Amino acid sequence: MVARSTQARPAGRKDARRNYERLLTTARTAFAEHGVGASLNDIARTAGVGNVTLYRHFPTRQALLEALLGESLRGLKARSDELLASPSPHQALATWMTAAVEHAMAYRGLVDALVNSLADPTSELHATCQAVKAAGAQLLTRAQHAGTIRPDIDASALFSLIASAAWAAERTPAYRDQLLAVMIDGLRRRTDEPM
């Protein structure tokens, strides 16, 4: 298990640390306003920093996202651990899926970045997304073992489902709960064939 901390706040020169923090807070507001596609040059400019300084600290956009969201996303693992102790495996999975969708909607366009990074081992977000997927896998297999969730679904399919819900909910927020309800219901193991 290679769970090394990605919280690598630089401990070097004082101005370097100051620039690092300024970039993070500027990026946070820029992403919140313009989505994850916000101009990086713009972020550097409003942070009062040369653009190359931004690139040195965060070589890619995904590195910046990891620095901003890694901690929160890794919180989904802790949430999963908690829920594993709850009485209803089915309800635990549903609750966690809802939380995961919320996390993936932190910024406009974020879901795309998350899904892309899961498919790209060189992405700085890759390990984080894999951890989220693994956290979901625990709850999924427990619910499958309990017999309430269809057994043909694997962790990757669950991740895709959550991502697609977040993607749609980002565009039509009014339908967020309904879309999630449909998907969670669709995961239920079929016991009847009435139609």
Place this chain on the structure above:
Amino acid sequence: MVARSTQARPAGRKDARRNYERLLTTARTAFAEHGVGASLNDIARTAGVGNVTLYRHFPTRQALLEALLGESLRGLKARSDELLASPSPHQALATWMTAAVEHAMAYRGLVDALVNSLADPTSELHATCQAVKAAGAQLLTRAQHAGTIRPDIDASALFSLIASAAWAAERTPAYRDQLLAVMIDGLRRRTDEPM
């Protein structure tokens, strides 16, 4: 009902018509290769045409997409009409949803464009997407009337669901059928509460 034909092939000067056709075929292969985000300047260049010529024929990227896909997308309306005559309202909806997902996956990134255009009345794709949504609505309400589909879903939610399936399937094609199966199953009206 404002269903005027959008097949407005220009009937003016001969070179204008030739450029129009060249742009269409070039755009088709460019979108197929690079997704709907393909460079428009590049398309004009390889079509052997000035970039402004492209913009005159197709003021926006969505206008180009409409010219390329409008006919095929409007085919979903015809398909819906056919399926309205089929014996099983439930199966008819499921079949049409599958077809709609396939249509939305014609080019990489297309689903995004379709969903955006549905929310934007000024888009050249707007009317086409609304027609698709309306086609789905017919099958939806028939199935709801038959009692097999949950009654709280409306046409917009169905469109969101189809779009999200297409979005996810574009990234993880191996799960396409499974994601669709989950969603279609989730639309089923709940008759039991076993859990």
Place this chain on the structure above:
DNA sequence: ACCTGAACACCGTTCAAGT
């Protein structure tokens, strides 16, 4: 009427220097 090449303001990325 319809066309084209060049310009414009952007983008992410990389350069050559500065202290």
Place this chain on the structure above:
DNA sequence: ACCTGAACACCGTTCAAGT
């Protein structure tokens, strides 16, 4: 060590002219 401003090759869009 760490920084910056300027350059590079792109993008979509618009310009001033051409025939």
